[in-house]
Amino acid sequence: MVRSLVVDATGISQRSLWKAGMMSSENFSGLSGGAFMPEGRSERLYRVAFDLPGDTAGWAHVSTERLWTAKTSVKMEVQVRNTPFYQKGVAFGDIVRVRADHERREFVFEDFVSKSGHSTVRIIIKDPTVRGSLEALLRSFDCSWEIDGTGIMWAIDVQPGVNYAAMRKSLVRSASDGKIGIEEAALAEGHLNGLESTDSQ
Structure with a gap:
């Protein structure tokens, strides 16, 4: 699950x-x-x-x-x-x-x-040094994002064709290291199905 x-x-x-x-x-x-x-x-x-x-x-x-x-x-x-x-x-x-x-x-x-097929993922920056690598990760998956006035909260748009399962692994790794916090605020069916397929393998 x-x-x-x-x-x-x-x-x-x-x-x-x-x-x-x-x-x-x-x-x-x-x-x-x-x-x-x-x-x-x-x-x-x-x-x-x-x-x-x-x-x-x-x-x-x-x-x-x-x-x-x-x-x-x-x-x-x-x-x-x-x-x-x-x-x-x-x-x-x-x-x-x-x-x-x-x-x-x-x-x-x-x-x-x-629904559009896009997903919304939100990130809290806990370690400022992660910003550069996070931007590079998001660009590699062709994501767009917005940043609040403090620079701490990022709202990320994940497009329908993105391999979100692969992207999520990198995000979870950073979260496990205590560098970011993550919320999957809106997961599209296509991205959710991709996660379930990965879990079943």
Whole structure:
């Protein structure tokens, strides 16, 4: 049986999200750490509020995470266009249904429509010396990632075609050495099946 890894958030203080501080414009053309869109191309994005459950809000010190999304051809359905730091079960490219909350003056997540096949993995940096090797690992698996304002929490987008079982082995090795903490916040079926196949061999 594949067990999801859980992030060790001990000692992490309240953060100002990197994406909130550095992605304030609705017109956005890229993320740090990897290929998000072809260079020079931009699209109009809209923020959607995801209300966090109590246990997550407790350690994150925020009650809501706002993710960037793009319109689809269906009214009130949008595609997630970045990777969450806190919200579980959501990955880049997922299609979600939203509702307009007039009191809050914002769009709020209502339900999932379809999954993208991407996975969300979050990493806590415990040993700063690991950053270079971690970046090299993520690039070798063609991943994109976002980093919060402290540089401690990384939100990683794992694309559908990635051999996540191989990537996970390297991450688990670093976690076992006490260099990082890991949370598999949203595992796509394809990546999960790859882990199960590896376990059965």
